[in-house]
Amino acid sequence: MNTATPVLSMRGIGKSFTGVRALDDVSLDCQAGEVHAICGENGAGKSTLMKVLGGVYRPDEGEILLGGRPVAFRHPAEARRAGISIIHQELSLLPERSVADNIFLGLEPTRGGLLDRAAMQGGARKLLERVGTRVHPDALVKSLSIAEQQLVEIAKALALDAQIIVMDEPTAALDERDAGRLLELVATLRREGAAILYISHRMAELKAIADRITVLKDGKLVATRPAAALTPAMIVRLMVGRDLADFFPPPGDPTKLGPAVLSAQGAGNAVLAEIALELRAGEIVGVAGLEGSGKGALGRALFGDEPFTRGRMTIDGRDGLIASPRTAIAAGIGFLSDDRKKEGIAPQQSLRDNVLMTLRAFAQRLLPPGSGAMARAAADRQLTEVDVRAAGFAQEIRELSGGNQQKVVIGRWLARDPKVLIFLEPTRGIDVAAKAAIYQLMRHVAERGRAILMISSDLPEIIGVSDRILVMHEGRIAGELKRGASEEDVMHLALGTGQAEAAA
């Protein structure tokens, strides 16, 4: 570490919200050409710290120094003008505007008072090249994949010529290949002298990219260490304050597998072809694949959200393609969406209302107080079973962390106890402790004789949790791997460069 004045220095930052201490005496700095990673559980204060830096919140205590000079931002625009660019976890692009419009949003070049379209086009093209994407500047943002949008978001940061770039879980929505590209880009930016604050939950990424790592917990700084001095286990221990010995649950017992509860032969639709699979009671089957491989579409097809249009399906001994989510649920399938906000929770309703939603969907017409679908007791039992941490079960679900929200949605399904559960990205954007809890919960459900299809972009999770792994490539199941397969095995199949192993 050199001793030059850091580009960015935050000193003793404190911030409270209505009595809750979100940040308490947090100090960190970042040099030019350094990647400083910040990790911590959800609610540890990472996002609040970044919002203080970005001018969204004003700190109650402490100061921010840029190149040694104290600054106080009253508005995000001031932080941007000072050369701080924040790439938020949730993309902030305008879907109906073009890529170039988005990149130059708020910085539109003008000539004679009019928008200089040519300059925007040319500038956007250069920036897009720099981030390594072939997206056209005139393309509408809504037509891009999530990965491409993430790159446009970074190009937008570069347009600002920011010296300080903050990335808040930039790879959360990306698959392994796109995440790898993004990390290369981060390395390039570092070489060019940017100071980068990088928030992530992914251990492999932290090892690959970070120079220093700061761990936050409950709004306080736990430690700042050189990345080389930390192992993933040490980071996790610092984050949760103890060991996570059983991060992944033990595998299922292959001798205790029950009969097939769901199977498909030659099934397909607009994006899927020749899908053949069988799920047996008691197993967790992982589905891996790159973005666009059809792994999400597979889950939605089995659940009838975007149904199969050909082929055969058998559920619990009965034949027939599923035409809608409702028929899927009636047949004994449950489904966890990968978009918790849009397709999962009713944000402004209570935990109880959220956990009872599916029971109520199939309840009798009149709901006497105390009946199954209305009873507090039943809701509370379910919420306790999935170990939701909340101030109270009447609390609005939007106030909870992502992990606890996810537990509520899982509880919604467990309340109905379907034979088959389809989980899409079950731990996306969730902190480590909640991840471990969800894995344990999944194994527990499988042991009760239910089958789980876990569709995920998180390779360590696929490998650590699944009893066997299906890998998808271009709308087909490219192969099946047994438990114990390596990340490379999965990637070979996912990229279409490997050979399919014989099914077990």
Place this chain on the structure above:
Amino acid sequence: MSAGADIATARPARDVPVAPLLFAGSLALYIATALATGQHAYLTGEGFVGLTQRMVALGIVALGQTLTILVGSIDLSVANLISVSAVLASFIMKGEPAMIVPAVLAVLALSAAVGLVNGLIIARLDVNPLIATLGVGLILQGLLSASFSNFAGSVPAAFQAFAYGRIGPLPWSVLLLFVLAFAIWLMLTRTRFGAHLYATGGNRDGARLAGLRTERVMIGAHVLCSLMAGLTGLYLASRLRAGAPWVGRDGVYDLESIAVVVIGGTLLAGGRGGVWGTLAGVFLFATLDAVFNMTGIDAFPKQVLRGAIVILAVAVYAVRSKGHVA
């Protein structure tokens, strides 16, 4: 998973009992004004009955509007449907007591059909509810204006009992309003449809993936809302003794019904709220009417005040619901 690992988020003071507070505040304003202006007639039993009677027309349509807003939709066609219902009722009745039942049935059937059309356009064609119901409302008004330009027919004396008749000291119409409110409250809290209404309004995609038939819920809410508008039309025909094609528009029932629902604490986005808040909002508007009558101030400041109250209510709810998100 130690219990100490999570930070308890402080709950913003959100569970303020909106309905009783609004009700008590309005009542206090009413009594204070009556005392200050020395118009003690307003404080007799008859005075209070008059106050509740001011609630009926807006109250019934606002109950319906509560349902569409709860489900995450909205209905801008109610004012025009009220006009159509009032005119249709008095046109069919033509002063004949024998035609009361057919007229009422025709109005309710037409209202249900309008609600069905609204619901189908919104749920099946995925048209924005503002646009869909605005369009349907314009169509209704256009058809009505093409056929009638003045009072049409009349209602027989027997039907006027709906607005003017009493059971003991209590007008039938006020009783009807409270019976409807109670029935809808029961439906919202004790039936599957009620639970589905909240769930669909809370997150339409999420509810569908949880197994709800959200289209039916959406359509059901609109049918009920239009039926309420039809009832309001019948009530107005009874009170005015004939239907006129401008009764709905003049009452601004579309915007006012939305305003009282929002004042009553129902989220404009759907998923949260209920009938008692709406009734309290209606009571507040009725009180303002009475207060302006007592003080003899003309109608324009009243509109300004109503506007200010709507904005204030929404602002207060917005500030209160801004929970801290770490």
